[in-house]
Amino acid sequence: MTAYIAGNSHVICLVGAARESVAGRATHLKAKRVAPRHFAVGDTGIFFTGITKDLLTPGIFGAVDQGSLKFTDQRFQQDLAEWTGEKTVPATSPWGLCNVGNASRRLYRDAMWRTFAPTHLAQGGLTPVTDDAIRAMLESDHRGARMVYERLAVLGIPAFAISGPQPRRAHPAMTEDGYRPELLLHLDSLAREVWREWLAGRGLALIEPPAEAADADGFLRPEFENVREEGEADRIHGNELYGELMVARIAEHVARQNP
Amino acid sequence: MHPYEDLPSRAFWKQAVAQRNAMELADVYVPRFEISRTTRITAAGSCFAQHIGKQFKKRGYRFMDVEPAPVALPEEQHNKFGFGMYSARYGNIYSARQLVQTFARARGEHTPVDEYWTDGERFYDPYRPSIEPRGYSSLEELRIHRDAHLRAVSSLLAQTDLFVFTFGLTEAWENLEDGTIYPTCPGTVHGDFDETRHRFVNFRFRQVLEDFESFIAYARSINPAMRFLITVSPVPLTATASGNHVLPATVASKSILRAVCSELHDTYDFVDYFPSYELVSSHPMRALAYEPNLRSVSAAGVAQVMDVFFSAHGDAGKPEPVREADKAVAPTMPEQTADDVVCDELILEAFGR
Numbered sequence: 001m002t003a004y005i006a007g008n009s010h011v012i013c014l015v016g017a018a019r020e021s022v023a024g025r026a027t028h029l030k031a032k033r034v035a036p037r038h039f040a041v042g043d044t045g046i047f048f049t050g051i052t053k054d055l056l057t058p059g060i061f062g063a064v065d066q067g068s069l070k071f072t073d074q075r076f077q078q079d080l081a082e083w084t085g086e087k088t089v090p091a092t093s094p095w096g097l098c099n100v101g102n103a104s105r106r107l108y109r110d111a112m113w114r115t116f117a118p119t120h121l122a123q124g125g126l127t128p129v130t131d132d133a134i135r136a137m138l139e140s141d142h143r144g145a146r147m148v149y150e151r152l153a154v155l156g157i158p159a160f161a162i163s164g165p166q167p168r169r170a171h172p173a174m175t176e177d178g179y180r181p182e183l184l185l186h187l188d189s190l191a192r193e194v195w196r197e198w199l200a201g202r203g204l205a206l207i208e209p210p211a212e213a214a215d216a217d218g219f220l221r222p223e224f225e226n227v228r229e230e231g232e233a234d235r236i237h238g239n240e241l242y243g244e245l246m247v248a249r250i251a252e253h254v255a256r257q258n259p
Numbered sequence: 260m261h262p263y264e265d266l267p268s269r270a271f272w273k274q275a276v277a278q279r280n281a282m283e284l285a286d287v288y289v290p291r292f293e294i295s296r297t298t299r300i301t302a303a304g305s306c307f308a309q310h311i312g313k314q315f316k317k318r319g320y321r322f323m324d325v326e327p328a329p330v331a332l333p334e335e336q337h338n339k340f341g342f343g344m345y346s347a348r349y350g351n352i353y354s355a356r357q358l359v360q361t362f363a364r365a366r367g368e369h370t371p372v373d374e375y376w377t378d379g380e381r382f383y384d385p386y387r388p389s390i391e392p393r394g395y396s397s398l399e400e401l402r403i404h405r406d407a408h409l410r411a412v413s414s415l416l417a418q419t420d421l422f423v424f425t426f427g428l429t430e431a432w433e434n435l436e437d438g439t440i441y442p443t444c445p446g447t448v449h450g451d452f453d454e455t456r457h458r459f460v461n462f463r464f465r466q467v468l469e470d471f472e473s474f475i476a477y478a479r480s481i482n483p484a485m486r487f488l489i490t491v492s493p494v495p496l497t498a499t500a501s502g503n504h505v506l507p508a509t510v511a512s513k514s515i516l517r518a519v520c521s522e523l524h525d526t527y528d529f530v531d532y533f534p535s536y537e538l539v540s541s542h543p544m545r546a547l548a549y550e551p552n553l554r555s556v557s558a559a560g561v562a563q564v565m566d567v568f569f570s571a572h573g574d575a576g577k578p579e580p581v582r583e584a585d586k587a588v589a590p591t592m593p594e595q596t597a598d599d600v601v602c603d604e605l606i607l608e609a610f611g612r
Contacts, residue, residue: 106331119396128407129329130396132393133336
């Protein structure tokens with residue numbers, strides 16, 4: 001069984017991990033190359049679709065016809081044909097969507113936290129906000145992501161969610177916006193909780209980062225942080241080492257679901 | 260010659276009411292003073308007052324809100340958390356006594372003995388039982404939110420030129436020990452009713468008048484130029500605890516409140532009265548402004564009432580499209596009508612046999 005992976009920029013470390021593994025440089029992952037973008041971990045195939053944030057809308061999943069999932073995006077169909085010789089994928093193949101929903105960067109960095117704070121952090125004139133109200137904000141923020149899963153459910157396509165990594169110590173919410181680590185950790189924890197609950201309510205699995213990827217405070221451990229050699233510093237993403245742990249988990253999940 | 264000869268047509272029932280479309284009465288309200296877009300407006304009262312506040316905001320008036328919603332909270336969630344309903348998150352204030360006590364608490368002059376309600380897991384503010392639908396996770400959290408709220412309320416009157424209040428009910432429940440008024444009967448929305456601690460009160464004319472006069476005195480001690488716009492909610496009682504039939508109980512209650520408004524209007528030249536009550540519930544309207552339950556005011560009724568108000572103030576701006584807001588909530592909240600107004604006391608309907 002091959003799982004198709006789409007998602008935002010947090011997919012990059014997953015692809016990187018698979019490539020590193022093929023090159024024999026991985027520590028925690030044994031992957032083989034099947035075709036460009038297509039890897040095998042044991043008996044499980046993992047296909048990185050390249051469908052990223054902008055393309056990943058409910059509308060891209062057009063219809064299921066004679067057991068095949070068709071796409072509405074012509075460019076993607078052509079790319080797919082080029083990579084696989086097919087313009088569709090089997091409707092029984094699961095889709096893993098990475099970090100679409102479990103973090104809410106917009107909310108973490110919102111200017112409102114200059115005047116509001118979760119109740120336990122509301123000191124120094126900050127207006128307290130209950131976790132219930134923050135959850136309502138997160139649910140609103142997750143609406144778009146939910147629609148993608150809902151579309152897949154309508155089409156009968158199996159899906160699961162892949163979490164992004166824990167927040168990093170140099171997350172821009174702290175280094176650029178000046179927010180306290182406690183605020184970011186609290187929001188992130190609520191975001192993951194809201195997302196986990198929503199998925200669980202629909203019987204959808206969530207592949208979460210392993211606990212060992214986080215330090216005692218809950219931040220991503222430094223050895224799992226992606227470092228850019230050029231350009232703006234990366235303060236968000238995990239590296240290939242982190243990707244290895246996640247790809248192994250994804251393969252394990254797909255194999256378990258499709259024995 | 261006699262005094263009636265030169266009176267305008269609005270003074271005669273036949274011309275002003277009987278011969279007119281009930282929804283198009285002219286000159287039914289003549290403002291006593293101007294309300295401009297620079298007037299700082301604060302609103303409180305029973306749930307019908309939410310319509311007035313919302314219209315002021317949507318029409319670009321300077322509506323004060325000392326506890327605005329966090330920007331990331333979607334607008335459709337504001338009412339659920341008590342944001343944007345009034346000028347602070349005090350929820351519905353049904354009686355003048357409750358109004359007086361709310362501001363007394365804000366300035367630290369009244370500390371209710373009944374500090375919180377709990378169901379063993381969550382904690383509820385007895386004086387804003389619906390402001391957080393699931394309550395607070397701890398007593399400490401409740402206190403943090405309550406204190407922040409009261410601080411905000413204490414700053415409100417200094418930023419107010421016009422205080423708008425809609426009188427809702429004469430019936431209330433009070434704490435026997437210190438006389439604190441609850442916005443809802445303990446045990447209905449949250450909390451537990453205990454007849455050794457809670458008592459029914461049905462305020463009489465003199466009490467309502469004195470309470471509101473004491474509020475006026477306090478408010479004008481903060482801002483001596485403050486003016487007041489008062490109305491009576493046309494929404495009948497959901498239930499009465501008076502022992503009377505709910506219809507005469509409603510008429511008695513509204514009559515007392517209406518009489519208090521006249522008394523205040525006639526006594527103070529800085530108090531104006533807007534007849535929203537008459538425009539919705541008087542018999543020439545034939546209940547056209549009500550929903551089929553003859554209690555909730557329809558979107559069209561609200562729009563008509565607010566049109567009269569703003570037209571009289573020379574603002575013929577397009578009224579808020581309440582119908583759209585109404586549609587949005589109709590499927591899941593059938594009891595909430597016309598712009599999704601939150602009425603705590605509606606819970607009483609669930610107890611009717």
